[in-house]
Amino acid sequence: MTLTVAARHAAMCLLLLAWSVTALAGPTPTDDQRQATSEVAESLQYGSYSGVDLDDDWSKRAFQRLLDVLDDQRAYLLQRDVDNFSELETSLDDAVKAGDLDRVYAFYSRYQDRVESRLQWLVDKVDQGIDYDYTSNERLALDREDSPWAGSESSLDELWSKRLENAALTLSLSDQSPAEIQKTLHDRYANQLNRVRQTNAEDVLVLLMAAVTGTVDPHTEYFSPQQSESFDIQMRLSLEGIGALLQSDGEYVKVSSLVPGGPADKAGVLQPADRIVAVGQNENGDMVNVVGMRLDEVVDLIRGPKGSTVRLDIIPAKAVDVTRTHTIRITRDTVKLEDQAAHSRVENVQRDGKTHKIGIITVPAFYVDFDAWQAGESDYRSTTRDVAKEIDKLKAQGVEGIVLDLRNDGGGALQEANSMIGLFIDRGPTVQVRDAQGRINLYGDTDAGVAYDGPLAVLVNRLSASASEIFAGAIQDYGRGLIIGSRTFGKGTVQTLSDLSHGQIKLTRAKFYRISGESTQHRGVEPDILYPSLIDPDEIGESALDNALPWDRVRPVQYRLYGEPWRYLEALQDRHEQRIASDPDFVYLEKQAQLSKRLRDQQTSISLNKAQRQREMDAQETEQLALENQRRKALGMEPLDHWTDARDQDDDGASEAGQTSDDAKTESRDQRDGNGRKDGAGQKSDSGDDEAVDSDDAKPIDRAELQETSQILLDYVQLKSAS
Structure with missing residues (x-):
């Protein structure tokens, strides 16, 4: 049968329509998922601390976040794809409230189609053979988050051609042969394509909800x-x-x-x-x-x-x-309770020909055996109880001060932060908690007496979060001790988990405030004596998270001061700077932090020329290796061949002089008194508790910070005695 021109045209339109439907065919929402979406919307509106208004302004933010969740590097979707679904900018709020997800799922189908097509394009390219000569003078941008959407497939072809060449170059620099490179890349893209094709309706809902809840705060x-x-x-x-x-x-x-x-x-x-x-x-x-x-x-x-x-x-x-x-x-292993439990040891500090004892209590987490506690058992395990026992051990050994090491302590039970503060103050408020209605609950220590009233320092870092920040903030506000280290994480919010008809939602319900009225949110706790940090605050911490709630303050509460450590900060800072000026670990910390920031700021793209790439990598790694070996040389340790080897080697290897590096390190550090002068013979730290973790088990930089913190606390003891 012969078709007329009109008939052929109609048939072609039907074929195109069928292709379009097939191309966009994908997961479709179920009734359960629609209902869950409506419940999430209601929870955000009426249960969230921020009090979210699901209006057109919110819709624009949510749509932008959806784009970021799906394609933050602008590598798959085209401008016309975004334009075709642009009505979601102002309708996403209504869609979420009503559970009307058809257009959102259709948008995901368009995205999935683009991803599948691109991955198939990559597989086909790889299968044609890897024959790059790596002499191109082009560069590949590392971050396209702020780039405009591509106007055509051909412009994305250019981007992905560079990405593919870069992937091959990377493997070539790892000494893979062309055949090995081809197999590696084929398997990589084929596996990714297989995973994308397995996406189901539940996966799409999770992605949508990540965009929806991510507009509120990073913990919802x-x-x-x-x-x-x-x-x-x-x-x-x-x-x-x-x-x-x-x-x-x-x-x-x-x-x-x-x-x-x-x-x-x-x-x-x-x-x-x-x-x-x-x-x-x-x-x-x-x-x-x-x-x-x-x-x-x-x-x-x-x-x-x-x-x-x-x-x-x-x-x-x-x-x-x-x-x-x-x-x-x-x-792989199981973390035992003992590995998480508070433990102590004694740090011996040599000064003026005398040995001074400083107690170190490491608190990895704020924990409590809830089951035993709720059952009314009298000997249940908790951070506060374990720290109290360690305090008694250290006092029995005659320590002149105690350092509480809260580095890397991500928090835990609020009640334990509250009760542990009570070991060092005699009754009083500890933290304020404000809910979404603005109501403030005040927590405090109601037990009379203290477990320890002597000189105190709290050592923190960027990974000290939540309950750790509550504890450190209270000790600082009370003037009860010194806060030393780097600025803390900045998580000052409270979340609860609620059931939905289909799944669960974790909502931010409240916010922590110090007794001084300042929030711990976003800013964290700023130490009295600041140490350089190798953790990039732009990568780790509350301030590095999208849509983190801001810092603010409420009215302070009444509380008494236990001391005025700020009176001695200038003198403490001067002595600290004198000591670390020649300390290999602190010199390394400062220079490495500066180098890492400079290199990050400088490098926004990478070369696709193998020789140039090698020169750039060698230059960067030479600087990093030189810093590491400068530190190791000063400590009498063997130099490394590559800067990443520092992770694979501990610092317990023998030095050229036949002395263990720990001996050399301890001697080098202990021979300097509080003002940076040499005095007396070196002596290793000694623990009075056979079960305690010795300083020699710590990482070298961690150990250096503990030893310097002990020096600062001893300075504080002596300055107070002299005043």
């Missing part, structure tokens, strides 16, 4: 039924496997913190802000590329039975070139 989250069912299990399993807490960071999964006492923390090879590129099982398992993989899938790959080994290909936090990776190995 929706959990699907599957996530809710495994939530408690995940919390327990975070203490198994490797003991690392992970978060999404664009296409990467980033380490947000390490569980104190966990396998990763003990191994010392993984650090906050490291990004995970690939995961391999045991010694011979294939490395699975996880760039672009969902967070829960990456977590499942990293988990495993106790005693097994997981290999992680990471981009170190200090690496400026994100194409330079480093493979580490961690043996």
